[in-house]
Amino acid sequence: MKQTNISVFIPHTGCKNLCSFCNQRTISGCQTPVTVNELHKTLSFQLDNLRAKQIKAQIAFFGGSFTAIDRGYMTELLDCACGFVKTYPDVYAGIRCSTRPDCIDAEVLEILKSRCVMAIELGAQSMNDEVLAANQRGHTAKDVEVSSRLIKQYGFELGLQMMTGLYRDTPQYCIDTAKRFIELGCDTVRIYPTVILKGTELDRLHSMGVYDSFDFDTTVELCAQLLEMFGRVDIPVIRMGLHASKDVENSMTGGVYHPALRELAESRIYLKKLLSLCSEAGKYIIYTDKRNISKLLGQSGKNRSELLKRGITFKLKEENGTEIRVERIG
Ligand code: SF4
Numbered sequence: 001m002k003q004t005n006i007s008v009f010i011p012h013t014g015c016k017n018l019c020s021f022c023n024q025r026t027i028s029g030c031q032t033p034v035t036v037n038e039l040h041k042t043l044s045f046q047l048d049n050l051r052a053k054q055i056k057a058q059i060a061f062f063g064g065s066f067t068a069i070d071r072g073y074m075t076e077l078l079d080c081a082c083g084f085v086k087t088y089p090d091v092y093a094g095i096r097c098s099t100r101p102d103c104i105d106a107e108v109l110e111i112l113k114s115r116c117v118m119a120i121e122l123g124a125q126s127m128n129d130e131v132l133a134a135n136q137r138g139h140t141a142k143d144v145e146v147s148s149r150l151i152k153q154y155g156f157e158l159g160l161q162m163m164t165g166l167y168r169d170t171p172q173y174c175i176d177t178a179k180r181f182i183e184l185g186c187d188t189v190r191i192y193p194t195v196i197l198k199g200t201e202l203d204r205l206h207s208m209g210v211y212d213s214f215d216f217d218t219t220v221e222l223c224a225q226l227l228e229m230f231g232r233v234d235i236p237v238i239r240m241g242l243h244a245s246k247d248v249e250n251s252m253t254g255g256v257y258h259p260a261l262r263e264l265a266e267s268r269i270y271l272k273k274l275l276s277l278c279s280e281a282g283k284y285i286i287y288t289d290k291r292n293i294s295k296l297l298g299q300s301g302k303n304r305s306e307l308l309k310r311g312i313t314f315k316l317k318e319e320n321g322t323e324i325r326v327e328r329i330g
Pocket residue numbers: 012015016017018019022023024063064065100123
């Protein structure tokens with residue numbers, strides 16, 4: 001059975017920080033926190049919908065620092081959601097939430113554990129203390145490590161989120177962050193290239209000319225490397241790039257935002273594979289599963305053009321279940 005998330009955004013509620021990149025209201029596309037009644041309505045409405053589609057869902061509290069919001073409000077939301085999980089286990093497969101690394105302790109984990117939470121995602125953003133400080137995160141890499149270990153000890157699924165291209169960031173720091181995530185044994189990862197939003201500290205630094213995010217090509221190449229790193233150790237990258245949103249598009253002043261960013265990064269991985277398998281100029285047949293074709297060819301046939309520049313031409317043939325297989329014919 002397929003699984004999805006019913007996402008409930010809790011914008012900026014309870015957060016005392018102002019991270020350099022954050023305009024939480026724009027990112028979540030939502031201005032006011034959800035009420036318990038609204039949550040109840042949403043989960044009731046989704047019941048029939050999910051059943052008809054034969055999809056199970058986790059109820060996901062995203063968008064802010066869930067464990068730092070008013071404790072009474074947090075437990076009311078959890079009690080409501082947990083009620084649905086317990087009453088309709090065929091539809092609702094637990095709860096997940098995202099929070100800051102310095103908003104986790106044993107007490108809050110006990111509360112989450114007793115209220116159907118299965119997975120906790122930490123907005124780590126970077127494992128480089130210089131980058132964290134420059135972006136006013138208010139926590140250190142050590143906080144991420146301590147919270148991650150505690151989350152795992154309590155038996156939750158651990159998700160870690162990272163950003164690329166923050167102020168004072170480098171591609172190597174991002175690679176190092178991914179290595180630390182892997183060492184921490186995270187179960188899932190989200191990767192968010194920095195989008196510079198109006199009214200944020202990054203926007204101010206950008207407009208003064210003292211900061212720019214990584215350019216588009218560097219970001220796609222870096223995302224491809226990160227996908228490969230996590231792929232090698234079977235850690236799913238469950239999100240790459242912000243969700244498509246008019247709010248983000250309208251208030252973006254720089255950085256990298258592309259609705260098909262992951263597909264571009266995957267195409268970059270295919271290009272590398274093609275270049276290593278078709279190492280000499282010539283004619284080839286390339287076999288691959290139907291689902292890989294668009295990624296293998298790249299956006300607007302970019303990968304084919306790259307090979308052509310090196311004197312390599314190829315015909316494509318579908319082969320069920322094949323990742324990529326190459327035969328030289330001339
Ligand atoms: S902790 Fe999260 S919600 Fe708070 S300012 Fe930073 S990114 Fe925004």
